[in-house]
Amino acid sequence: MVGLNRVTLAGRLTQDVEIHETPGGLTILRGTIHGQEDLFTEAGPRTVEWYHRFELAGGAAKYAAQRACGAGTAVMLDGMLDYQEWPTAEGIRRALRVKGLQLSVLDVTPDGPFGMNQVMVAGHLGRNAQMRGQGEPVTELRLGVSDRFTNRQGQAQSQTHWVNVTLWRQLARRFQHLQKGAGVVVTGKLVNASWEGSSGQRQTETKVEAQRVMPLAANRQNAVASSEGNLARVS
Numbered sequence: 001m002v003g004l005n006r007v008t009l010a011g012r013l014t015q016d017v018e019i020h021e022t023p024g025g026l027t028i029l030r031g032t033i034h035g036q037e038d039l040f041t042e043a044g045p046r047t048v049e050w051y052h053r054f055e056l057a058g059g060a061a062k063y064a065a066q067r068a069c070g071a072g073t074a075v076m077l078d079g080m081l082d083y084q085e086w087p088t089a090e091g092i093r094r095a096l097r098v099k100g101l102q103l104s105v106l107d108v109t110p111d112g113p114f115g116m117n118q119v120m121v122a123g124h125l126g127r128n129a130q131m132r133g134q135g136e137p138v139t140e141l142r143l144g145v146s147d148r149f150t151n152r153q154g155q156a157q158s159q160t161h162w163v164n165v166t167l168w169r170q171l172a173r174r175f176q177h178l179q180k181g182a183g184v185v186v187t188g189k190l191v192n193a194s195w196e197g198s199s200g201q202r203q204t205e206t207k208v209e210a211q212r213v214m215p216l217a218a219n220r221q222n223a224v225a226s227s228e229g230n231l232a233r234v235s
Contacts, residue, residue, distance in 0.1 A: 004122035011035030035115025183216035
């Protein structure tokens with residue numbers, strides 16, 4: 001499946017957006033969105049906070065730059081996940097970023113939690129699902145999301161965006177047997193995982209925490225060991 005790669009973030013800008021132009025005249029706008037969401041769990045309600053960097057380019061960046069995009073502004077970002085890798089002295093570096101397609105300014109009340117964090121992607125597994133843990137199991141998926149586009153020269157191009165997806169509890173058990181090549185649709189939220197690397201430096205990885213997983217029909221019987229329907233939810 002091609003083209004299902006959608007991210008929607010709503011929250012407040014943590015600071016004034018950064019705007020600059022490349023030597024080729026391309027406008028780039030960067031910023032960080034902070035969101036707060038109320039979650040209702042068995043232990044009671046709690047507020048979850050998140051921060052995500054984003055980047056807009058070209059006409060979308062120019063249009064957004066004309067709006068009031070200062071610190072504290074409530075905004076909604078429609079975009080996609082953009083996978084990049086590049087060589088460094090230490091080896092190949094990889095990053096999953098939020099590429100904005102449109103930034104809208106919202107009129108919301110200043111009080112209370114405000115945020116929306118939604119992701120929907122479809123693709124095929126680049127390796128078998130990997131589950132760890134027993135009491136509260138976690139299953140990791142490596143999802144290749146294909147994107148086809150036309151460059152400035154009018155040439156057809158394609159790119160695979162590699163997205164790491166985390167499944168928890170019943171969802172983790174349900175889809176632990178997904179095999180390399182299996183196609184799935186995943187909806188969830190964007191999260192940042194941090195840890196201290198072997199060099200002592202803080203490392204951060206952007207991934208998707210799944211809330212629903214739907215195997216594509218063509219591979220369903222081979223991809224899922226025990227199936228009771230075509231949709232699972234996080235309990």
